Amino acid sequence: MKIAIIGGGPAGLYAAILLKKQRPEAEITVYERNRADDTFGFGVVFSDATLDNFEKYDPPSYRRITQEFAYWDDIAVHFRGTVHRVGGNGFCGCSRRKLLLILQERARELGVALLFEADIDDEARFADADLVVLADGINSHFREKYIAHFQPEVDVRSNMFAWMGSTRPLDAFTFIFQETEWGPFIAHAYQYEVGRSTWIFETDPATFKRAGLEGLSEKQSADRMAEIFGWFLEGQQLLTNRSMWRNFPMIRSKRWVKDNMVLLGDAKATAHFSIGSGTKLAMEDAIALADAMHHAPTVHAALQQYEEGRREEVEKTQHAADVSLVWFEHVDRFWDFDPVQFAFGVMTRAKAITYDNLTLRAPDFVREVDRAFAKQVRARGFDVDVEKPVAPMFQPLRLREMELTNRAVVSPMCMYSAKEGMPGDFHFVHYGSRAIGGAGLIFTEMTCVSRDARITPGCTGLWNDEQEAAWRRIVDFVHANSAAKICLQLGHAGRKGATKLMWDGVDRPLEKGGWDVLSASPIPYFPDSQVPREMDRAAMDAVKAAFVAAAERGERCGFDMLELHCAHGYLLASFISPLTNRRTDAYGGSLANRLRFPLEVFEALREGWPAHKPMSVRISATDWAEGGITGDDAVAIARAFAEAGADLVDVSTGQTVRDAQPVYGRMFQTPFSDQVRNEARVATMCVGNITTADQVNTILAAGRADLVALGRPHLVDPSFTLKAAAWYGAEAVFCPPQYLPGKEQIFRNSVRDRQDFDDLKIKAKPKTRAELKAEATKPLAAE
């Protein structure tokens, strides 16, 4: 077998090693355009888990690599004169040059031919090769040559960055967030060998310009960085090696394989440097390719297997990298945060590290985070304990005069169980039991302002006296038997109206018994859905009046709060999104025009709703579709509603058009809440695939939302909050007297359960290499 590998970076060399081990008889050649020890960059970083993989696949190179490595466990965050350190991270660094020399040496030993100063621009010379590996890096010539086939998507990010080195010794992965007269600069730095560390500097394009970095030589820009970070460098120098400022391209390729050619490493996909995974991904690609070549019967089958098997893992890492890079791009959002909350945000930015996880690893740090959170609550007039505070989830919140005892919320969830809009026994038990279960705030399902405002025949309404009486009974029960507050969500289905019950087909039009539907524009939801009637001014007046009348009934029922539903493609949302609003009058076109009618309804409600009671608005912060609402629009939308008197923005996403492409995942909508809260400076509630109290605390402690709503988790567990309170020892959580023996038992058991759980986790966690190294070098105790 003949294998040609173009590119002698980590991907190409490691692929050569693994393939040669597998097939000693194969003729494998690596073509590298640079000279053997001619390399850019300073250090590379691997996690302990990646090193475990290297150990399994090629022990000799693993041993040499680890002999050269610097290990560390801590991450240190420097911000506004403070430093917060968190241990237990298990990382190691090594010089890129040494890594390449080790891999070259190992490849040679195995009999791989290495040809340097061989710049390949045409694969025709490899016509007799069985496999051609394209490991030619981020600017891959071959990916571009076959651009129509590989279909790369290159997302050039806005921030500028430069890789440099330094002689400054470091004992932790170090983030420095530095205020300057021009704006914020960030340094990501780590040591990779004695006396050498990698420094990646990052800043936004405006700060870059203001700092005069444009057009500076490598040396001049290094001098500028040395001035900015001089206080930390302590007289040590910055080193350069092709350290030009550039923008990071996030690359994703639709295809990785063409005939017998395969893309590997940065050539096929990149991951932002802030999660330090570029070299890891490159070498793990090589592992995946070697595995596929080992198991598949033909090269063709192996390449298919490589692409299919590897894609998910790469995309997951890229997703984590995306979330992380967006955090760094928007660091100014958090610039006025308390430093410990800021550090908590840095640690938890990419979702893998959470509040509970940090409590295990760095309990003092989390206690400080809790205290800072409690202090903010105290500053708002609550008499809470700031020395031994409860977890953020159990801290109170005030919106106007409504006080919530905790931050957990039952999200609005249609039950599709009403008859002619009447909430029945099901609703009474449903809402009542969730209130007893301890959540601070309960939302009603979308309650429709008129019969023809309903989504389905099973939706609740509030347009007549019977409905008002039924809701009052529910509200009275909640107030009499729990500490929860209850918010009425009012809505109008618009073009998604006259559809079937959820279990008969979500958003599918009713076959019989339907009613006429309205929307901003006459665009049906499905091609076979009813074509809605475009609203004229008279229809707007009628709808507005129905909202006002329903809100008046809501006030008579005793609801504590009112939410206007402007999300999910329903009537008011259909005005806001350009995908559903094609109007040419004053209600279409610009965002300001598209917001006109929803704001008019909101203002009319605010006028009638008692001034001491809060109001919120639910928005879809993105349509997840080309040409639709984006996070930036959501900030403008939130600002507009806040100016109209909204006390809280309930940040949901999507459901506007049926061909949307949402990116699901844990807490997948939280970044939008983060953006709205910290750019528009309004209180937000986030929601969406948040399933654990740990996630709730992580979100709140990092300042990504003020309230956290859970929908589906509450469907199966009315006592979600009470159970979480037991876990975190938040004794003050409400429990009705009838259930106190249950509360006492769960609180008692939780102390032990939590201890067992923590012990198990600590036991199950393998020692990091830094810990092992520290143990190995510890002097023996005198006998």
Ligand SMILES: Cc1cc2nc3c(=O)[nH]c(=O)nc-3n(C[C@H](O)[C@H](O)[C@H](O)COP(=O)(O)OP(=O)(O)OC[C@H]3O[C@@H](n4cnc5c(N)ncnc54)[C@H](O)[C@@H]3O)c2cc1C
């Ligand atoms: C300027 C720069 C500095 C970096 N510094 C660091 C760092 O300090 N730490 C870190 O962790 N990551 C660093 N990275 C990222 C990291 O290098 C990559 O994620 C990782 O090296 C990817 O490995 P790879 O083998 O896919 O690509 P690369 O390491 O880029 O290797 C590709 C190789 O292919 C060769 N090549 C390209 N075209 C041809 C051709 N036509 N013919 C022959 N050879 C060719 C190149 O010379 C190169 O040696 C840096 C990236 C860049 C662009």
Ligand SMILES: Cc1cc2nc3c(=O)[nH]c(=O)nc-3n(C[C@H](O)[C@H](O)[C@H](O)COP(=O)(O)O)c2cc1C
């Ligand atoms: C069956 C069902 C009914 C829902 N009904 C409503 C509703 O009436 N009003 C609303 O704003 N959102 C509604 N939603 C959206 C939820 O409030 C919530 O945003 C969504 O389920 C995501 O949160 P989760 O992952 O915690 O379930 C509904 C969701 C589901 C699954």
